[in-house]
Amino acid sequence: MSGPSMVSVTARGAAMSIVLLALVGHAPSARAQGRPEVWAAPERAALRPNPVVATSDAVGRGHSLFHQSCESCHGVKGRGDGSMASSLPIKPSDLSSERVQSQTDGALYWKLYAGRGMMLSTQGTMTDEQRWAVVDYIRTLAAKHP
Numbered sequence: 001m002s003g004p005s006m007v008s009v010t011a012r013g014a015a016m017s018i019v020l021l022a023l024v025g026h027a028p029s030a031r032a033q034g035r036p037e038v039w040a041a042p043e044r045a046a047l048r049p050n051p052v053v054a055t056s057d058a059v060g061r062g063h064s065l066f067h068q069s070c071e072s073c074h075g076v077k078g079r080g081d082g083s084m085a086s087s088l089p090i091k092p093s094d095l096s097s098e099r100v101q102s103q104t105d106g107a108l109y110w111k112l113y114a115g116r117g118m119m120l121s122t123q124g125t126m127t128d129e130q131r132w133a134v135v136d137y138i139r140t141l142a143a144k145h146p
């Protein structure tokens with residue numbers, strides 16, 4: 001009952017339960033229909049000004065961080081169509097959209113800091129300066145509406 005194949009089946013089972021727990025843990029009613037509840041940043045956070053001026057240098061740094069950590073879900077142009085997007089229970093936000101672009105730098109910064117569900121927090125992976133630089137880069141993704 002305990003050959004190597006049994007071990008691997010058990011390991012796979014455990015991995016599966018972790019995935020299921022992760023999904024269930026983030027699945028209040030609206031999410032069951034694939035529709036996330038509105039995600040608003042706290043007002044105080046939204047009012048924070050961006051201390052990192054969007055020079056071409058800062059935008060460049062933001063771009064490479066985005067390429068490393070965000071593109072797989074949000075896509076090269078931030079449209080929410082990265083290679084991992086279709087395997088997620090919630091579609092990654094379209095960062096070029098009016099809905100996202102109309103949010104303040106402070107609000108976007110706070111979302112990168114806090115994270116929600118599959119959108120992981122960058123608390124342990126980025127410095128403050130890096131998060132603000134990524135926000136500077138997100139601004140360059142704004143869809144040019146005619």
Ligand code: HEC
Nearest residue numbers: 036039069070073090091092093108111116117118119134
């Ligand atoms: C594993 C996939 C994944 C990765 C990697 C990821 N995101 Fe997201 N992101 C999401 C999903 C899914 C949402 C929608 C979350 C929700 O509404 O619950 C989201 C939401 C957001 C939002 C909120 C926009 C809104 O709807 O108000 C911003 C901003 C954002 N992501 C930026 C980033 C940035 C910048 C990175 C890289 C540091 C990143 N994301 C990495 C999946 C991802």
